[in-house]
Structure formats: C-alpha cells, structure tokens
C-alpha cells in the first residue's frame with residue numbers, strides 16, 4: 187500500500203482531537219444525537235452525511251437446519267457506537283460475517299449508504315470501507331508485526347524488494363497515531379506475539395485504508411486494562427470522525443463505557459435497539475435471557491479447615507516462590523494484571539509447564555510436578571485460558587468432547603456408556619445453555635461462546651478434588667455466567683477446592699472467599715472476602731509499579 191492510499195488528515199483515526207467528554211452511563215447530554223452533530227465534532231473535513239443507511243434490511247441466515255438469523259433490520263449510523271449483545275449463539279458473529287462478505291444472507295440484503303449491495307467477499311466489503319476485527323486474530327507466524335499489519339500492501343524499493351525501512355517507519359507512525367506505542371514492537375515475529383498483541387495487530391490492520399464502518403467482535407477478551415483503555419480512546423476518536431462503530435461484547439461495563447446505542451439479539455432475531463443512556467444492565471439482561479439475574483453471586487461460605495492444595499515456594503520460568511493453600515469448599519481467586527504469572531502458575535500446577543523448585547501437595551500427598559496425567563489422576567483439573575486451542579476436538583460431537591474427561595468412570599458401566607455419555611453431555615449442555623439442536627452436533631459448528639462452554643462442561647463434569655478455572659467466563663454470555671457461578675458454588679459445597687483466575691474483578695470479588703494477588707510472577711498480597719475491594723486488589727496488582735514510582739531503583 188502506498189502512503190497515498192492510507193487515510194490522512196481528518197479521515198484518520200487520530201487525525202481528530204480526542205473528545206474531552208467523560209461519559210458516565212446515564213449522564214450524557216446529547217447522547218441521543220449522532221456524535222457528529224454534537225459541539226466539537228463538526229470539524230472541516232468530517233464526513234458528509236451518507237445518502238442512506240448502512241446495515242441490514244430483513245436479513246435471515248440458515249446453516250442447514252439451524253436458523254441463525256431471522257428478519258434482522260438494523261442500521262449503523264455514522265459517528266455512533268452500536269453495541270451488539272445477545273447470548274452465545276444469538277447470531278452476533280453471523281451478522282458481522284454477512285456485513286463483511288464472509289457469509290451471504292439467505293434472505294434480505296445488506297445496505298451500504300442506502301444502496302443494496304451483494305457482498306461476495308471480504309475484499310469487496312473492505313473496498314466499500316467495511317472492516318472487521320475478528321474474534322480470532324489471523325496472524326502470519328513467520329513475518330513481523332509490520333508485515334502482518336500491511337499484508338497485501340507492502341512497500342517495495344528498487345528491484346521490487348520489500349522496503350523494510352519504509353515499512354518500519356510506517357508501522358511506527360501507525361502505532362503512534364493509534365495510541366499503541368509501547369504496546370507493540372514492529373519487528374516482533376507473528377509467532378512470538380501474545381494474545382493481546384495479536385489483537386492489536388488485527389485492529390491496526392482494520393484501520394489502514396479508508397474505513398466507514400469498523401466492527402469489533404469481542405476485542406478486549408485478551409487485552410489488559412491498559413490496552414483496553416488505549417482501544418477505547420481510539421474508538422472515541424473513530425466516533426468523532428464520523429465512522430460507524432459496531433461493538434460486540436458480553437462485558438456490560440465496557441458496553442456502558444463505549445456504546446451510544448445497544449442492539450439486543452435473541453435466538454437470531456432483533457429484540458430491540460435502545461439508547462445506552464436510557465437503559466440499565468438489568469433491562470438488557472432481561473431482554474437477552476428472558477429472566478432476572480439479580481442473584482448472580484449468591485453463595486454461602488462453606489470452606490472447611492482441611493487443606494486440599496498446598497503449594498510451597500513454587501518457582502517456574504516466570505513465577506517466583508509462590509505459596510498458596512486452598513481448603514476443601516474454598517474458592518480462592520487469583521487476581522493480577524495480564525502477564526502477572528497467574529496462568530503460568532495454573533499450568534505449572536496442572537503439570538503442563540516445568541516447575542524448577544518448590545513442592546505441591548494434594549490432599550496430603552506430594553504431587554511430583556511435570557506430568558499432566560499424574561495431576562489429573564491425583565484429582566487436579568485445569569480448564570485453561572486458551573480453551574479452544576488447547577482442548578477441543580472440533581470435528582467431534584459435543585457428547586464426545588464433554589465425556590472425554592470422564593471416560594474411565596463411564597467405561598465401568600460398559601453397556602450403558604453411550605447413553606450415559608449422552609445424558610452427561612445433555613445435562614451440562616442444558617445447564618450451561620449451549621445453543622445446539624443436539625449433543626451430536628460437531629463442535630466446529632457452534633458459536634465461539636458455545637464452544638467454550640463445552641470445554642468447561644468437560645471439567646465441571648469431572649468433579650476433581652482441586653479445580654483450577656482460568657478465565658472461566660471469557661466470551662460467555664450473562665445467562666451462562668450465572669450458571670457457571672452456580673456450578674462453582676455447588677462444587678464448593680461438595681468440598682471441591684477451587685482456584686479461579688479472572689480478569690473481571692467484579693466476578694472475583696463476587697465469587698471468592700479469599701483473593702490472592704500476583705504481580706510480576708510473585709504473590710504481592712492476600713485479601714479476605716471482607717477486605718477485598720477493587721481498589722485494594724488493584725493496589726496489590728500494581729505493587730511494583732507503585733514501589734518504582736515512590737522509590738526509584740528500589741524494585742530492581
């Protein structure tokens with residue numbers, strides 16, 4: 187791509203000043219007007235009003251017998267952020283894929299600036315200014331960040347060789363404009379990127395060239411607070427330039443922070459579109475799920491004195507001397523910022539990563555580290571963070587994917603195995619509200635959130651002595667979240683020792699009897715349920731940063 191083909195001046199995301207308005211939910215004067223109509227947004231060069239709406243007219247979509255969408259009519263006004271909400275499998279991703287030319291609608295059509303268009307491919311949608319930041323970033327592993335961002339439009343020097351200096355310059359400038367400087371090195375290889383960095387590359391890719399509509403599909407699921415704020419600042423700038431933003435997320439707090447309007451889908455149909463300042467979390471939940479979830483975190487404390495998991499001085503590549511005890515019936519929350527070492531500790535305890543020193547005792551017996559099979563046999567289960575990559579057999583059914591962890595138990599009942607397997611899978615599919623016609627459905631055809639529920643079902647079904655759940659509700663809708671909280675409470679009542687790693691603080695504060703906070707691979711503190719507040723947790727999660735600020739050099 188030449189620099190001339192990139193957005194410049196007012197069209198560029200960072201060409202416009204950052205809107206200064208703070209936006210607490212429910213207190214946004216003029217929130218019902220398009221942003222571009224508001225004072226300060228009307229700068230020379232801001233887009234002209236389009237001739238007509240961009241969005242969907244009566245769109246339906248079926249996959250074989252599955253009716254994913256029915257009669258959806260919805261437009262995305264310029265300069266406004268429209269959030270799309272709905273339970274797992276409600277049809278959000280399918281809707282986005284129709285907008286970006288990945289799927290063709292079975293009925294109805296897509297409108298761009300009032301004109302009916304037949305989008306045959308993502309390239310065609312892109313040429314019309316429609317962009318998507320997909321749920322699963324697609325990164326080329328063997329090339330740099332810069333090449334990944336500018337893939338398909340790389341600058342060339344004499345002899346048609348790649349002009350690396352120009353590419354680096356361009357990417358560094360992009361990083362600065364998008365507010366991502368310091369979060370990503372243009373020279374890093376695709377294969378070395380963290381989940382968060384992969385997401386940032388996808389966002390940068392979507393923002394190159396002239397965009398009129400940008401859709402984000404659960405963009406923050408792997409971003410830290412800091413990266414999420416950089417993304418929100420960017421979205422504020424996109425809005426101020428008159429770009430239509432579509433934002434898919436299950437996170438209520440984010441929706442109320444960033445959205446102007448909220449569209450709710452249920453079972454493939456549009457339930458309604460409301461102004462974000464005139465609705466509440468409770469209203470949205472009722473619309474999505476059809477019931478009240480006000481008792482989300484209700485659970486009794488049932489922890490006993492019997493220590494089931496005792497971790498002493500465990501050191502791994504990035505984890506330093508961690509001590510942790512979990513009692514039967516206790517839920518211990520592991521808090522920390524992304525990169526604090528929580529997932530590495532979880533993987534090490536489950537035998538998936540080497541332990542360099544220290545000891546692990548499970549139910550009074552030493553658990554030699556380094557063997558996942560041994561950990562499972564000893565009664566320690568881990569539902570890892572990267573569930574889909576690490577755990578699913580995509581071409582197998584929900585039944586097979588659920589029962590694989592309990593086959594030994596079912597095998598004993600040789601003749602009834604298949605039906606026992608099916609009953610088990612059905613029981614969890616129902617409890618976790620997996621949207622599927624049958625448990626014989628191949629997992630690859632499920633929506634992202636429903637795939638996550640299947641992996642979780644497997645571990646919940648196993649009922650180990652110690653269960654470690656790493657980000658158990660990531661990508662999962664609010665109805666199923668409530669069910670997962672209930673299952674965690676039930677497991678605790680049955681005497682299971684639980685460790686929950688979560689980046690959603692309200693979730694940890696609601697679930698945990700005790701919160702252990704990590705930072706930079708170490709435990710920086712522990713808070714009882716009574717002591718734990720968001721501020722107290724964050725203070726410990728940033729302990730080093732605070733030490734460094736107050737006493738330079740002291741933290742080295």
Ligand SMILES: Nc1ncnc2c1ncn2[C@@H]1O[C@H](COP(=O)(O)OP(=O)(O)OP(=O)(O)O)[C@@H](O)[C@H]1O
Nearest residue numbers: 249254274275276277278279280631632633634635
């Ligand atoms: N390629 C496919 N083949 C068969 N069924 C599909 C396919 N893609 C989607 N579906 C079905 O369409 C429905 C809508 O799925 P979609 O991915 O749009 O949901 P979603 O609202 O994005 O969910 P999530 O919050 O879990 O990401 C689901 O029932 C899903 O199983």
